[in-house]
Amino acid sequence: MARTEAEKAERLSRLRAGSAVGLGLAFPIAQTLSLGDPVWGSSNVIHLLAWFVWAAAFAVFLVWGAGLFRGRIARLANDETTVENRNRALGMGFWGAVIAAFLAYWASFYEPITARDACRFIITFAATPALIRFGLLELRAIRDG
């Protein structure tokens, strides 16, 4: 059965919201596993590729938002509510990054931290709450009133 553009946009929003929560939960686990020396002896190239994958996922969920859709579906999938939810999520991510930066600075007095680990720590604390908050706000909005 053919779906209308509005139905496609709503389906996309629902999928995006669920994926954002899932990604937000998976991200800190992946980052914890890769802190310090590589656990499975992976090379820098693999680490770099993994970062590109994460960066692309963040762009899709938090910045770009409409996946491969264009035109009206993309506009509907990024309507006023989504823009507002995204802004609120990014605001939370910003404060997460600030707090993480302070924590990393404080911890560096007691434990040597490499620049790479500090970056991961900060990005994880920024991205995780932003993704989860965006997903939860979207799911709450989608829920029947």
Added chain:
Amino acid sequence: MAERLGNRLKEARAAMGLTQAELAERTGVTRKTINTVENGIFVPSTLLALRMAQVLGRPMDALFFIDTD
């Protein structure tokens, strides 16, 4: 005293026999936006509020009002 934007969107929509999805279609947003506005979760932009009023054939101040706790 806290102020929030109250609305009579649900009543006006029901009076016209429209579903949330139909109102969303006519105003160019998704059903979730209509849902969140009706439930007071989301405050719409002036532009969207005007479009809703236009579609529902009501003046803006008949649809939206300041609700004080």
